[in-house]
Amino acid sequence: MPRILHLAGAQMGANQRDGSRAQILERMIALLDQAAAAGAQLVVFPELPFTTFFPRWLLERQELDSYFEREFPGPQTQAIFDRAREKGVGLYLGYAELTEGGQRFNTSVTVAPDGSIIGKYRKVHLPGTEQPRDGARFQQLEKRYFEYGDLGFPAFRGPASWGGPILGMLVCNDRRWPEAWRCYGLQAVELMLMGYNSAAYDPLGGESEDQALRTFHSTLAVQANAYMNATWAVSVAKAGVEDGAGLIGGSVIIDPNGRIVAEAKTLGDEIILAEADLDACRQGKEKMFNFAAHRRPDQYRRIVEQVGAIPPG
Amino acid sequence: MPRILHLAGAQMGANQRDGSRAQILERMIALLDQAAAAGAQLVVFPELPFTTFFPRWLLERQELDSYFEREFPGPQTQAIFDRAREKGVGLYLGYAELTEGGQRFNTSVTVAPDGSIIGKYRKVHLPGTEQPRDGARFQQLEKRYFEYGDLGFPAFRGPASWGGPILGMLVCNDRRWPEAWRCYGLQAVELMLMGYNSAAYDPLGGESEDQALRTFHSTLAVQANAYMNATWAVSVAKAGVEDGAGLIGGSVIIDPNGRIVAEAKTLGDEIILAEADLDACRQGKEKMFNFAAHRRPDQYRRIVEQVGAIPPG
Numbered sequence: 001m002p003r004i005l006h007l008a009g010a011q012m013g014a015n016q017r018d019g020s021r022a023q024i025l026e027r028m029i030a031l032l033d034q035a036a037a038a039g040a041q042l043v044v045f046p047e048l049p050f051t052t053f054f055p056r057w058l059l060e061r062q063e064l065d066s067y068f069e070r071e072f073p074g075p076q077t078q079a080i081f082d083r084a085r086e087k088g089v090g091l092y093l094g095y096a097e098l099t100e101g102g103q104r105f106n107t108s109v110t111v112a113p114d115g116s117i118i119g120k121y122r123k124v125h126l127p128g129t130e131q132p133r134d135g136a137r138f139q140q141l142e143k144r145y146f147e148y149g150d151l152g153f154p155a156f157r158g159p160a161s162w163g164g165p166i167l168g169m170l171v172c173n174d175r176r177w178p179e180a181w182r183c184y185g186l187q188a189v190e191l192m193l194m195g196y197n198s199a200a201y202d203p204l205g206g207e208s209e210d211q212a213l214r215t216f217h218s219t220l221a222v223q224a225n226a227y228m229n230a231t232w233a234v235s236v237a238k239a240g241v242e243d244g245a246g247l248i249g250g251s252v253i254i255d256p257n258g259r260i261v262a263e264a265k266t267l268g269d270e271i272i273l274a275e276a277d278l279d280a281c282r283q284g285k286e287k288m289f290n291f292a293a294h295r296r297p298d299q300y301r302r303i304v305e306q307v308g309a310i311p312p313g
Numbered sequence: 314m315p316r317i318l319h320l321a322g323a324q325m326g327a328n329q330r331d332g333s334r335a336q337i338l339e340r341m342i343a344l345l346d347q348a349a350a351a352g353a354q355l356v357v358f359p360e361l362p363f364t365t366f367f368p369r370w371l372l373e374r375q376e377l378d379s380y381f382e383r384e385f386p387g388p389q390t391q392a393i394f395d396r397a398r399e400k401g402v403g404l405y406l407g408y409a410e411l412t413e414g415g416q417r418f419n420t421s422v423t424v425a426p427d428g429s430i431i432g433k434y435r436k437v438h439l440p441g442t443e444q445p446r447d448g449a450r451f452q453q454l455e456k457r458y459f460e461y462g463d464l465g466f467p468a469f470r471g472p473a474s475w476g477g478p479i480l481g482m483l484v485c486n487d488r489r490w491p492e493a494w495r496c497y498g499l500q501a502v503e504l505m506l507m508g509y510n511s512a513a514y515d516p517l518g519g520e521s522e523d524q525a526l527r528t529f530h531s532t533l534a535v536q537a538n539a540y541m542n543a544t545w546a547v548s549v550a551k552a553g554v555e556d557g558a559g560l561i562g563g564s565v566i567i568d569p570n571g572r573i574v575a576e577a578k579t580l581g582d583e584i585i586l587a588e589a590d591l592d593a594c595r596q597g598k599e600k601m602f603n604f605a606a607h608r609r610p611d612q613y614r615r616i617v618e619q620v621g622a623i624p625p626g
Contacts, residue, residue: 292621309603
């Protein structure tokens with residue numbers, strides 16, 4: 001029996017720092033309704049969808065805390081869990097996690113159609129800087145506001161109603177790091193879920209990267225890593241001009257050959273849809289990327305024994 | 314002072330099993346002359362350019378040995394070294410290496426403009442099978458005819474006349490393995506050189522991959538791995554119908570943003586050219602892929618501790 005899963009990406013337009021969380025949640029629920037009406041079984045939202053991308057600002061503690069969730073679902077997020085359960089649809093949701101012990105992570109969860117959380121991931125590849133950069137119009141302070149993810153890259157199985165796919169999650173910048181994908185590929189992942197907020201300009205200054213190039217980078221990384229790990233992937237943006245800062249769009253659904261199956265056309269709220277045949281992963285997993293037959297880990301030790309680049313002598 | 318290196322890829326059309334090695338060498342020298350006349354400083358040839366891609370056949374020892382080089386350069390290859398030195402042009406050359414001790418490798422070297430060999434690589438990711446497959450029209454017996462490369466992924470510096478680039482080499486299937494690229498990225502590589510012979514059909518049987526899809530795979534893998542390691546890349550095919558078996562073309566030169574700068578249009582002998590600004594690698598190496606700032610090797614251990622995929626329990 002074919003294992004078909006109906007996927008949706010729910011690209012979001014910009015949220016504003018002075019916007020209302022209730023209105024953002026309403027927009028998310030409208031996207032969920034639209035995806036469900038189109039037959040989607042799993043809807044992928046962006047990284048940090050409930051607020052503006054606050055790491056662009058150096059913030060006082062009180063405002064910073066207002067962007068974090070002490071419980072998830074909690075008072076300001078429960079409604080989307082309720083609507084998804086009502087529709088029988090699963091979710092990928094990012095959020096800023098504040099643990100009981102006071103740790104902060106850039107987190108995502110996968111929610112099953114029954115409303116239960118079946119997977120949790122904490123972003124490993126935090127970009128940006130810990131200290132604010134003098135004179136920068138926009139900061140990128142993820143290294144200041146979050147700890148590095150401590151859950152590894154944990155694949156998990158989706159429900160039988162989805163065909164029991166092996167799932168993995170990433171958050172934003174993680175999608176550019178082949179190490180992250182390979183850790184899931186080594187767990188035979190069939191569907192990778194990820195959301196992002198990616199600047200439409202060089203966030204560390206400089207003029208050599210514009211919106212078109214940065215959108216190309218985003219799509220290219222997901223296409224190739226999906227191919228090289230023989231997996232489906234859904235990669236979803238928060239897009240548009242947020243707090244005066246541009247965010248790329250380019251949300252995509254990619255097949256295990258690395259081909260674009262669905263792609264957002266706008267920088268606003270927009271649903272993209274695809275019907276994923278999970279067994280299409282088998283060709284790659286059993287032949288070109290039959291890891292057991294072809295990988296040579298004895299030659300890869302530099303990947304774990306070295307952090308930064310060391311030029312030859 | 315800008316570090317500009319003039320690159321050429323020398324895509325080759327098919328060689329035939331019953332063809333003459335002298336004629337193949339003549340074609341290679343003609344391509345070299347053409348690239349040199351266009352100003353190229355470094356010319357990249359395909360994997361195993363001097364012969365047909367013999368691993369498609371189950372061969373008797375005598376014929377097999379005729380495809381291997383006991384010395385390199387040797388009697389049947391010296392002429393291209395001589396012409397390159399005469400023109401002051403460097404080379405990437407693949408060859409089937411038979412060592413004094415009787416070991417066999419699928420090897421490549423980089424030759425400086427003075428004719429000296431400045432880098433050597435032995436293919437790590439051997440595709441195919443060790444045993445012939447019953448009923449297959451074409452075999453893929455690299456695992457039978459070669460040993461796995463034992464030199465790791467050794468980056469090295471090119472000559473000052475090239476801007477002193479940090480160079481790395483791969484052979485064919487290696488280009489699909491992000492681990493291989495990352496091992497060079499961790500040596501701050503600025504230019505990756507690789508040749509290939511890639512079937513235009515699924516070499517392990519099956520109908521789901523055709524020439525267009527397999528060319529797309531080849532280009533995608535090089536584009537994304539160049540981007541993710543902020544390096545230039547030259548990836549060059551032996552193409553066309555060889556011994557009745559189709560080989561993809563699609564030779565490309567890729568910039569450190571993963572963009573295609575030059576691309577072959579034919580399945581025959583064809584030169585592609587690009588002017589590479591080596592300092593264009595700096596944007597990626599210093600920002601997005603500043604490995605020292607952003608990599609998390611403690612999370613990557615699965616890459617070296619596991620060979621094959623292990624699904625979650």
